[in-house]
Amino acid sequence: MARQRKQPTKQAGWMLAVMFNSLLILLPVIGANTVRKAYEGVGVAEQPTIDAIMQTKDRIDHAFEELSPNEADRKLPFWQDKVQRALEEKDVDALRGYLISAPSMLGNDLGKQVRARAEAESKGTNEERLIRAALQKMPESVARAIEYEIGLPQAPITPPEPVVTAPVPEEIAGEEIGEVIEAGVRPELDWRFRLLGSYGDLAAMSQRWVGGDWSDSIVFKLTGIGLVQQGISDGLSDGHIRAVSIVKSASRSKRLTPQFTEYLDALTSAAVPQDVLMPAVEAVLGEIATTDVRGARVRDAFAQSIDPAGLKRLEVDLEQIDKIATLTSPAATLTLLSVAEDGTDLRRARMLAEAGGMQAVALVKERGNEALRVADAGVRWDNTIVLEIMSLTAAGLLLFWVALSTFRIYFRKAPPKALPQGI
Numbered sequence: 001m002a003r004q005r006k007q008p009t010k011q012a013g014w015m016l017a018v019m020f021n022s023l024l025i026l027l028p029v030i031g032a033n034t035v036r037k038a039y040e041g042v043g044v045a046e047q048p049t050i051d052a053i054m055q056t057k058d059r060i061d062h063a064f065e066e067l068s069p070n071e072a073d074r075k076l077p078f079w080q081d082k083v084q085r086a087l088e089e090k091d092v093d094a095l096r097g098y099l100i101s102a103p104s105m106l107g108n109d110l111g112k113q114v115r116a117r118a119e120a121e122s123k124g125t126n127e128e129r130l131i132r133a134a135l136q137k138m139p140e141s142v143a144r145a146i147e148y149e150i151g152l153p154q155a156p157i158t159p160p161e162p163v164v165t166a167p168v169p170e171e172i173a174g175e176e177i178g179e180v181i182e183a184g185v186r187p188e189l190d191w192r193f194r195l196l197g198s199y200g201d202l203a204a205m206s207q208r209w210v211g212g213d214w215s216d217s218i219v220f221k222l223t224g225i226g227l228v229q230q231g232i233s234d235g236l237s238d239g240h241i242r243a244v245s246i247v248k249s250a251s252r253s254k255r256l257t258p259q260f261t262e263y264l265d266a267l268t269s270a271a272v273p274q275d276v277l278m279p280a281v282e283a284v285l286g287e288i289a290t291t292d293v294r295g296a297r298v299r300d301a302f303a304q305s306i307d308p309a310g311l312k313r314l315e316v317d318l319e320q321i322d323k324i325a326t327l328t329s330p331a332a333t334l335t336l337l338s339v340a341e342d343g344t345d346l347r348r349a350r351m352l353a354e355a356g357g358m359q360a361v362a363l364v365k366e367r368g369n370e371a372l373r374v375a376d377a378g379v380r381w382d383n384t385i386v387l388e389i390m391s392l393t394a395a396g397l398l399l400f401w402v403a404l405s406t407f408r409i410y411f412r413k414a415p416p417k418a419l420p421q422g423i
Contacts, residue, residue, distance in 0.1 A: 097362025199295025
C-alpha cells in the first residue's frame with residue numbers, strides 16, 4: 001500500500017521538475033523579447049508625437065550634460081575646445097549644435113547665464129538668440145569668426161523677394177527631353193543635393209548594370225525612380241526627388257554603413273524588382289538610338305517595372321530623409337545617414353532632428369551610432385507589447401505555482417506518531 005502511494009508522488013514530482021526547468025528557460029526568452037520590442041524601435045513611430053519629441057529633447061540635453069566633465073572648472077574649457085575644433089574643421093552644422101548645447105554642457109551656473117541672456121534677447125529666432133548668448137562665453141576674436149562662418153544675422157531677417165522664373169516651354173509632341181538638370185525647386189538647398197542626373201547618365205548606368213556591374217545598383221535604381229517621380233505632380237514628388245539626390249550623394253561618397261547599404265538595396269529591389277526591370281532594360285538597350293533618347297526609354301522601362309507596394313515602402317523612408325533635410329540641412333542629413341544601419345535608425349535620426357535640430361549632428365559626431373539610441377523616447381503600448389507582458393506574467397505565476405507544489409510534495413508534514421494504546 002505504501003509503495004502504491006509513493007509512485008504517484010514520484011511521477012508528479014518528475015512532471016513538476018520538467019515544468020520548472022522549462023519555465024526557467026522560457027521566462028528569460030520571453031523577458032528578453034519583450035525588452036527588445038519595447039526599446040529597440042517599437043517606440044519610434046514614423047510620425048513622432050509631441051510627447052515623444054519633448055522627451056527626446058530632454059534626453060539630448062541630458063546626453064550633452066554627460067558629455068562634459070564632472071568638474072565645474074573644466075566644463076567651460078571643454079566646451080570651448082569643442083566649438084573651436086568645429087570652427088577649424090569648417091563644420092558649420094556641428095558648430096551650431098555645440099553652441100545650441102551650451103546651457104547643457106556648461107553646467108548649472110554658466111548654463112543659467114546663457115539661458116538668461118538668450119531670453120533677454122529680442123532679435124532673431126530662438127536658436128539665433130541662444131547662439132549669440134553662447135558666443136559671450138567665447139573669446140572675442142573667435143566669436144567674431146564664428147559669426148562670420150555660420151552667417152549669423154545681426155538684424156531681423158526680412159523675407160526674400162519672390163523669385164520669378166521664366167515659363168518652361170511645353171514639350172513638342174513626339175520629342176523626348178534630352179537632359180534633366182535639377183530634381184527640386186527649393187533654392188535654399190545646395191545644387192549638389194538637388195542634382196538628379198541626366199538621361200545620358202541613366203543610359204550609361206543601365207549599360208553597366210545589364211553588363212553585370214552592380215556596384216552602383218542603388219544609385220542606378222534611385223536615379224530611375226527619381227526621374228519617374230519627377231514627372232509626377234502630386235505635391236510629394238519634389239520631396240522624394242530631394243531625398244533621392246541626398247541618398248545618391250551619400251552612396252557615391254561611400255558614407256553609408258554596409259548595413260544601411262544592404263537595407264537600401266533591399267528597398268530599391270522591392271520597389272523595382274530586378275527580374276522585371278532586367279528584361280525591360282535589355283529590350284531598350286537593344287534598340288538603336290542616341291544616348292539621351294535611350295536614357296529616356298530606360299526611364300520608361302522603370303515606370304513600367306515599378307511595384308506599387310515596394311515603392312510605397314521606399315517612399316516612406318524617402319519622406320523621412322527629406323524631413324531630416326528640411327529640419328537641418330543636406331550636409332547634416334549625410335552625417336546622420338552615415339551612422340544609420342536600418343529603417344529604425346532612420347526614424348531615430350528623424351526624431352533627433354525633430355527634437356534637437358543641429359544638436360543631433362554634434363551628438364552623432366561625439367557618439368556615432370549610439371547617439372541614435374537617444375531617440376528611443378518611450379514604449380508605444382500596442383497589442384503586441386501588452387500580449388508579451390501578459391505572457392511574461394502568466395509564466396511567472398505558473399513558475400511560482402510549480403515551486404509551491406514541489407515544496408508541498410517533497411516537504412510534507414510528517415504524520416503524527418500513534419500514541420500507545422492502553423491495555
